[in-house]
Amino acid sequence: MDDDALLTEQLAYYRAGAAAYDRPYAVREDLRELLAAVDGLPIAGDVLELACGTGQWTPGLAARARSVTAVDAAAEVLALARTRTASASPAVRFVEADLFTWQPPRRYDTVFFAFWLSHVPPARLPAFWDTVAAALAPGGKAIFIDDGPAAAAEEDVLADQPVPAVVRRLDDGSRYRVVKVFHDARVLADGLAALGWSVRVRTVGGNFIGVAEPPTGVGR
Ligand SMILES: C[S@@+](CC[C@H](N)C(=O)[O-])C[C@H]1O[C@@H](n2cnc3c(N)ncnc32)[C@H](O)[C@@H]1O
Numbered sequence: 001m002d003d004d005a006l007l008t009e010q011l012a013y014y015r016a017g018a019a020a021y022d023r024p025y026a027v028r029e030d031l032r033e034l035l036a037a038v039d040g041l042p043i044a045g046d047v048l049e050l051a052c053g054t055g056q057w058t059p060g061l062a063a064r065a066r067s068v069t070a071v072d073a074a075a076e077v078l079a080l081a082r083t084r085t086a087s088a089s090p091a092v093r094f095v096e097a098d099l100f101t102w103q104p105p106r107r108y109d110t111v112f113f114a115f116w117l118s119h120v121p122p123a124r125l126p127a128f129w130d131t132v133a134a135a136l137a138p139g140g141k142a143i144f145i146d147d148g149p150a151a152a153a154e155e156d157v158l159a160d161q162p163v164p165a166v167v168r169r170l171d172d173g174s175r176y177r178v179v180k181v182f183h184d185a186r187v188l189a190d191g192l193a194a195l196g197w198s199v200r201v202r203t204v205g206g207n208f209i210g211v212a213e214p215p216t217g218v219g220r
Contacts (some may be wrong), residue, residue, distance in 0.1 A: 003121050006163055006177055009098060010119060011073050013168055013176035014053070018076035019162060020171060021054050030205045034145055035112075037204060041143050045109025048135055050099055051116035055081030055092075057145075061089040061112055071095045071102065074081065086116060104135035111135050114145040119179045119186075121163045131196055133214035142197075142212045149182040151205035183208070 014021070025031050038060040047061050052070035054077045062068045067090050072078050078094050085092045095102075099116075109131050122127050132142050155166040158177065166180040185208040189201040196215030201208050 003123070003163055006121070006165060006179055009176050010178040011098075011168070013178050015074045015076050016174065016176075017170045017209075018054065018074060018080060021077060021080070023057065025056055026184075030207060034204060034207055034209070037145075037209060039066075039155045041139055041209070043110050043112065043143060045140075046107075046110060046137070047109040047110040048104060050111065050113040050132075051119070052094070053077045053080055053115075055084040057091055057112065057114050059088050061110075062090060062092055065090065065110070069095060069108070071097050071099065073098045099128075099131075103131065107137040107140065108135055109137050109140045110142070112144070113142075115147065117144050118146045118181050118183060120181070121179050122181060123163075126195065129192065129197070133197075135213055140213075142210070142214070144210045144212075145207060146183060147173075147183055148203060148208050151156075152182045155180060171183050185210075200205045 024092060035056065039055065043061055043064040045065065046067045047065040047069070049058060049068060049070040050060055052058055052072045055070070058068060058070050058081055062085065070081060070092055072081070073096065075096055078096055082094060135179070136142065158165045163179055164181045165177045168176050168178055185201040185203050189199050192199045192212055197212045199210060199212040201210040
């Protein structure tokens with residue numbers, strides 16, 4: 001299983017499952033708590049949201065931003081995000097693009113991504129963090145939210161894979177492999193610090209919230 005095939009399957013899963021994506025947000029208290037936590041995060045200025053999905057986080061970002069640009073590769077989830085943010089002010093600019101090749105055309109004060117980091121293969125993480133750093137304006141911050149190791153208990157984890165992966169199923173019975181790295185908050189913070197970032201990662205229930213500034217000389 002090579003990395004590219006897995007990433008193609010991962011995207012296919014989100015495209016095919018777009019209509020069902022919001023279900024956990026309707027029933028999971030931990031997700032509601034996380035959404036509310038946005039109010040306490042240092043989100044400001046021009047905001048870039050990576051892998052915005054159906055836009056669960058996007059209105060909360062818009063409420064605190066001068067502008068929001070939201071990127072995702074799945075047209076199906078972007079359509080739902082457009083509907084969800086139709087009355088957002090400022091208006092959200094959506095971009096359909098593959099985050100493994102897309103390069104930000106400008107810099108932003110905040111780069112936000114929720115439940116995306118765990119879908120980035122470990123070998124691609126340094127390049128991903130470089131892209132985030134390059135997207136940050138001087139003084140800008142990356143803010144990221146994801147689930148931690150406890151979430152593995154809820155997944156069908158594939159054993160002995162070259163890239164950590166799980167199997168997800170849709171209502172029609174179709175099965176998809178997706179990358180899923182259950183980051184430990186402390187290990188993640190140490191790894192990011194080793195790349196030169198200033199970072200704080202705190203756990204919130206089984207999830208974590210990170211706020212990070214890039215190495216001096218990058219994005220500053
Ligand atoms: C777990 S969802 C997160 C969505 C949203 N951030 C949230 O927290 O609800 C992952 C998102 O990544 C998107 N995605 C998958 N592969 C992608 C790629 N190569 N480039 C950009 N987005 C991608 C999917 O379409 C999906 O919306």
